[in-house]
Amino acid sequence: MNLxxxxxxxxxxxxxxxxxxxxxxxxxxxxxxxxxxxRRTLEHEVRPNSGSSLRDAVDRIDKRLADVEAYHARRRWWQRR
Structure with a gap:
């Protein structure tokens, strides 16, 4: 074989x-x-924009969870009195 x-x-x-x-x-x-x-699609989804990205959805869920936790904390305080 000739190389x-x-x-x-x-x-x-x-x-x-x-x-x-x-x-x-x-x-x-x-x-x-x-x-x-x-990669561009993923970067777009993890940056907040007008409300349609995954990051915006996570932020909304986080805010709702904080509201629910605050509500239950106030309710427990009221029941302890």
Whole structure:
């Protein structure tokens, strides 16, 4: 087996090799684009905006929970008297 790149015995092997490398480059590029888009979507969801992000939903739940806890704390105080 000759590993010298200038000595190509079978041109179809070289074409197949170049096609394989090209395919791997395209797959890697598309995967990185998909990962970037997913990251952007996640970043958008964890930053508060006009009320539609996950962060806004968590903030609303946290406020409601604090209100419920305060209500029950006042009620327990009133019952202890």
């Amino acid at each position: 010298d790149p200038t000595a190509i015995d079978d041109p179809w092997s070289a074409i197949a090799f170049v096609a394989l490398i090209g395919y791997l480059v395209v797959v890697t590029w598309r995967s990185s684009r998909h990962a970037k888009a997913t």
